[in-house]
Amino acid sequence: MDEIKKKELIEHLADNLAMLRTSLGLTQAELAEKVGLSRHTLMAVEKKQREMTWSTFLSLVLIFTKNKKTDKLLNVLEIYTDGLHEMLEVKCYKNEFAEDFTVKTINEE
Numbered sequence: 001m002d003e004i005k006k007k008e009l010i011e012h013l014a015d016n017l018a019m020l021r022t023s024l025g026l027t028q029a030e031l032a033e034k035v036g037l038s039r040h041t042l043m044a045v046e047k048k049q050r051e052m053t054w055s056t057f058l059s060l061v062l063i064f065t066k067n068k069k070t071d072k073l074l075n076v077l078e079i080y081t082d083g084l085h086e087m088l089e090v091k092c093y094k095n096e097f098a099e100d101f102t103v104k105t106i107n108e109e
Contacts, residue, residue, distance in 0.1 A: 009081065014052050024064075037056065
């Protein structure tokens with residue numbers, strides 16, 4: 001996934017962050033604590049005064065995909081796309097000559 005596509009996904013999440021957060025009944029402080037941010041930083045991201053990092057995006061996506069109230073919204077809002085799913089997918093391959101498994105991301109194939 002290229003940087004342009006990552007920025008688009010981040011922008012889609014930033015545009016809908018307050019709505020997704022309130023859908024879960026979380027305050028800014030509660031969500032910030034879950035993703036390891038200060039409330040001030042989360043507030044700045046919601047107000048688009050600060051750009052969201054890729055690692056923060058992934059942390060938020062994890063929280064929102066694990067909750068029924070927000071999981072489907074991520075698809076509708078074009079935040080959790082097929083491209084993101086493919087990028088995050090990890091495949092395990094059995095090494096014929098060893099007892100262990102080799103883990104490769106799709107991009108390494």
